[in-house]
Amino acid sequence: MNIKTRFAPSPTGYLHIGSLRTALYSFLFARHHAGVFLLRIEDTDRTRYVEGAIESLIKTLARMGLDYDEGPVLVDGRLEEKGENGPYTQSARLELYTEHARRLIEQGDAYYCFCSRERLEDARKAAELSRLPTKYDRTCLRLTPEEVRARLEAGEKPVVRLHIPEGETTFEDIIRGSVTIQNEQIDDQVLLKADGFPTYHLAVVVDDHLMGVTHIIRGEEWISSVPKHVHLYRAFGWAIPVYAHLPLILNPDKSKLSKRQGDVAVEEYLTKGYLPEALLNYVALLGFNPTGDREIYTLRELIEAFDLSKVNKSGAVFDVQKLDWMNGMYIRSMDLGTLMERAEPFLGGAGKALDAERLKKILAVEQERMTTLTEIVEHVRPYVESVAYDAALLVWKKSTKEDARAKLEGVHELLSAMAPQVFDDVALIETEVKRYIEDKGFENGPVLWPMRVALSGSQNSASPFQIAWILGREETLARLAHAIEYLSS
RNA sequence: GGCUCCAUCGUCUAAUGGUUAGGACGGCAGGUUCUCAUCCUGUAAAUGGGGGUUCGAUUCCCCCUGGAGUCACCA
Numbered sequence: 001m002n003i004k005t006r007f008a009p010s011p012t013g014y015l016h017i018g019s020l021r022t023a024l025y026s027f028l029f030a031r032h033h034a035g036v037f038l039l040r041i042e043d044t045d046r047t048r049y050v051e052g053a054i055e056s057l058i059k060t061l062a063r064m065g066l067d068y069d070e071g072p073v074l075v076d077g078r079l080e081e082k083g084e085n086g087p088y089t090q091s092a093r094l095e096l097y098t099e100h101a102r103r104l105i106e107q108g109d110a111y112y113c114f115c116s117r118e119r120l121e122d123a124r125k126a127a128e129l130s131r132l133p134t135k136y137d138r139t140c141l142r143l144t145p146e147e148v149r150a151r152l153e154a155g156e157k158p159v160v161r162l163h164i165p166e167g168e169t170t171f172e173d174i175i176r177g178s179v180t181i182q183n184e185q186i187d188d189q190v191l192l193k194a195d196g197f198p199t200y201h202l203a204v205v206v207d208d209h210l211m212g213v214t215h216i217i218r219g220e221e222w223i224s225s226v227p228k229h230v231h232l233y234r235a236f237g238w239a240i241p242v243y244a245h246l247p248l249i250l251n252p253d254k255s256k257l258s259k260r261q262g263d264v265a266v267e268e269y270l271t272k273g274y275l276p277e278a279l280l281n282y283v284a285l286l287g288f289n290p291t292g293d294r295e296i297y298t299l300r301e302l303i304e305a306f307d308l309s310k311v312n313k314s315g316a317v318f319d320v321q322k323l324d325w326m327n328g329m330y331i332r333s334m335d336l337g338t339l340m341e342r343a344e345p346f347l348g349g350a351g352k353a354l355d356a357e358r359l360k361k362i363l364a365v366e367q368e369r370m371t372t373l374t375e376i377v378e379h380v381r382p383y384v385e386s387v388a389y390d391a392a393l394l395v396w397k398k399s400t401k402e403d404a405r406a407k408l409e410g411v412h413e414l415l416s417a418m419a420p421q422v423f424d425d426v427a428l429i430e431t432e433v434k435r436y437i438e439d440k441g442f443e444n445g446p447v448l449w450p451m452r453v454a455l456s457g458s459q460n461s462a463s464p465f466q467i468a469w470i471l472g473r474e475e476t477l478a479r480l481a482h483a484i485e486y487l488s489s
Numbered sequence: 490g491g492c493u494c495c496a497u498c499g500u501c502u503a504a505u506g507g508u509u510a511g512g513a514c515g516g517c518a519g520g521u522u523c524u525c526a527u528c529c530u531g532u533a534a535a536u537g538g539g540g541g542u543u544c545g546a547u548u549c550c551c552c553c554u555g556g557a558g559u560c561a562c563c564a
Contacts, residue, residue, distance in 0.1 A: 010564050045563050117562070124561090131490055134560065159562050176494070185492050185560085193562040200564050224493055224559045247495080254556060285501065285513095292503030293512040312502080314495050315557065322501065322514040332527075368527040396523075448523035460525035 003035030004214045007061075007068070008204065010042045011053030014265035015060045017318060018219060018249045018257055021283045025246060026217045027066050028284070028306035035214075039071030040207060041089040044197045054079065054089070060266055064276050065299060070211075085211040090203050097198035100206050100236070101160045101191055109235035110191055112148050112158040113140040135187045136161065160192035162201070162228060169227035174215075174244040174308050181227045189228050201225060205232040208241060217244045217308070220315075221256070244308050247287050248315040257318055273346055273373030274323065278330040282323045286316040296329060328371045339363050343376045353384045358470065365466045383470050386479065387457030391486045396449035404450040405487040410440070411451050412480040415473070423473045430465040454483035 007023040009015070015023075030037035039061070041054055058074050061067075070083025081088055104110035113136070120136070127134045141163065143151075152158070164187070170180040191202040198206075208216060223245045233240045251261040263269060269279055281297055290297075290305035297305070331339065340356070340363055347354070354362075359380075366379040381387065395404045414436050422428050437447050452464040455476065461467065468476040 008564095012564090042564065048563070113562095120562090128490085133491060179493075181493070187560075190562050195562075197562085199562070204564095219558095220494070221558055222564090245494085248558075250557085252500085256558075282501095287501090289502055289512095291512090295501090295513055316502090317500055319500050319514070325514055328527095366526090369525070443523090445523050450523090452523060456524095458524090462525085464523075 002214070003030060003033040004038070004212050005030040005035065005217055006038045006040050006208070006211065006213050007066075008040040008042050008207075008218075009057060010045065010048070011050060011057055012048070013050040013053045013056060014267050015057060016257075017264050017266060017269075017283065020064065020266050020279070021249060021286060022218055022246060023061065023064075023066055024280060024284055025244075025288070025306075025308070025311070026215075027068075028303055029215060029217060029244075029308055031303045032306045036070065036212075037068045038083060038085070038211060038213075039068045039088065040211070041072060041091075042200065042203065043089060043091045044200065044203055046091075046195070046197065056267070060270075063270065064266065064280060090198070090207065093203075093207070094196060094198070096210070097192065097202055097206060098196065101198070101202060104162070104191070104232075104235055105160065107235060108163065109231075110160050110162050111141050112143070112152070113161045113188075113190070114143075114151055114156050114158045115139055133185070138188060141188070157194040159190045159194050161188040162191050162231060164188055164228070164231060169230050171226050171230055171240070171243060173223075173226075174242060175247075175311050175313060176223075176245060179223065179226070181224070183227070186227050186231075189225075201228050202232070205229050205236075205238075209233070209236070209238045213241055215242045215244060215308075217246065220245045220248050244311070247312055249283075249286055250315045250317045252317055252319075254315065254317065262318075262320070271374075273375065274327050275330050275342070275373070278323070278327040281330075282326050286318065287312045295326065324371050331370050331373070332368055334367075336360055336363055336367075339367060343373050346373045346376050347380065348377065354380065358383070361470045365462045365470060369462075382456050382458060382461065383467075386482070389453065389457040391489075393459060394450045394453050394483055394487060396446045399446045401487055403446060405484055407442070407447045408450050408454060408480055408484050408487070410436070411447065412477060412484065415468070415480070416477055420473050423469065423476070426465050426469040429468050430463075433465065450483070451480070455479050 005026040007019075007026050009019050009023075027037050029035075039058075041057075043049070043054075054072060055074060055077075058072060062074075070085060071088045072079055072081050074080075087093055101110060105112065115136075123137060124134045140158075140161070164183050166183055168180055168182045169186070170178060172178055189201050190199050192198055204216075207213075226243060226245075230240060249257045251257055253261070255261075257264055263272075266279065270276065277299070280299060281295075281302075284297065284302050285295065288306070288311050290307075290310070334342070340360055343363065347359075362380055362383055363376075366376075370376065370379060391401075394408070395401055411433065414433070418432060422432060433447075433451075434444075437444060448464055452461060452467065453459065455464055455467040455471065456462070471479070
């Protein structure tokens with residue numbers, strides 16, 4: 001079978017983490033089987049229209065490296081489409097839905113409903129109070145064809161409802177197996193709204209069929225509406241696709257991942273300095289793991305290893321701590337050139353004071369201390385400006401102010417007497433300073449601590465040798481001199 | 490509340506009838522070390538409860554409990 005999957009988000013203005021994983025799994029499944037992956041925009045709710053949301057979605061998908069074979073694309077900033085099954089935006093397919101709804105009415109599988117929202121709302125409240133199911137009471141199903149025609153001609157704007165038959169509905173899900181639901185539990189769902197737009201239920205079924213989608217991969221929250229879709233497929237006489245309902249991604253309190261409890265927008269993580277490949281890797285492992293003893297996978301490897309039937313059934317808490325760890329792993333394993341490219345956009349103003357050579361040195365030293373790319377700014381600061389610090393910080397443990405000054409004077413003397421080329425080599429700086437310490441019979445701490453603080457202005461930093469290497473001879477000596485002066489006053 | 494889904498360390502997961510129940514994050518304790526970070530070593534930590542089936546259940550079945558999702562002219 002030629003496999004075809006789709007990612008069908010509604011354009012909300014950002015890509016939800018959960019949607020990212022749904023997109024990823026659909027993508028992985030299609031690519032693993034050398035099938036087709038398409039993007040479709042589900043924008044049938046015009047009350048939720050967001051300007052520029054489609055463009056933003058396309059850009060985010062591109063940044064994440066999830067490419068698709070069919071769907072809307074951005075060409076020179078303009079929206080275009082690729083693929084033979086378009087349009088791929090539901091608001092451009094209204095005609096199709098109307099036709100199909102009409103067909104269902106003619107077949108007796110759907111009917112017009114003229115009930116006012118007010119009446120429906122009251123009925124629902126009453127049902128809730130008496131603890132009865134809040135289903136539509138089928139008032140309009142009992143209308144005669146004459147009555148329907150008369151009200152249509154009178155200009156009333158009805159909705160179209162699916163007529164659910166008696167019995168029960170069973171469907172197969174790759175992840176969950178067989179699921180059965182009694183039809184009496186299912187509402188006569190609205191298919192076509194009064195404004196002529198379809199609801200999700202009509203639109204997905206029509207589009208998935210017309211676009212040739214074979215596998216429907218989506219979140220677990222859709223499971224209870226599958227029977228409605230099955231009825232639609234049957235009414236149209238279409239083959240039912242294969243379903244795979246993914247477990248939910250959860251907040252720490254186990255509820256469905258939502259705003260309020262942290263960031264859910266992929267774009268937000270990207271601007272915070274998380275790497276697309278790390279985010280993808282992390283999210284891929286929320287519900288799926290090829291072996292159980294390995295965590296780092298490239299997209300290629302994920303495609304190779306992906307298996308829908310090995311996807312977990314239970315929800316997974318989104319753990320930022322583990323994401324942080326993974327992002328750090330990716331940053332540390334990155335070569336300097338790449339890291340520099342990736343970090344540059346996050347540098348902002350701090351970058352202007354920096355030439356490429358020095359930035360590269362800083363990155364080489366600070367790479368192992370970074371969790372996200374945004375941190376680059378604070379890691380760069382001590383190298384481009386002197387950080388103010390308390391003189392007391394210069395004194396090593398139980399050593400004294402006088403001792404610290406003496407040691408710094410010694411180091412200053414040593415370094416200023418050395419050939420300038422020594423500063424081009426971290427290892428050389430280290431050897432020289434350590435030899436000096438040994439020759440004098442000192443301990444490392446009383447010398448290196450004040451030296452490091454003098455150079456970094458901070459109690460935590462890279463080693464004094466690394467800082468000296470980055471700062472260069474002149475600035476290193478200047479900072480040492482400043483510290484000595486500081487201790488003398 | 491009805492219906493549906495789910496249930497292994499705090500978290501992400503591995504093990505589908507036989508393992509000392511494994512790995513990772515985080516925690517804790519060490520090591521390396523001038524500090525932080527990295528790196529390395531060690532350690533605590535789980536099969537929700539009760540019945541079955543079986544020589545033997547994390548694993549299969551049932552019940553309970555717990556959690557979640559869903560009950561719109563939103564997706």
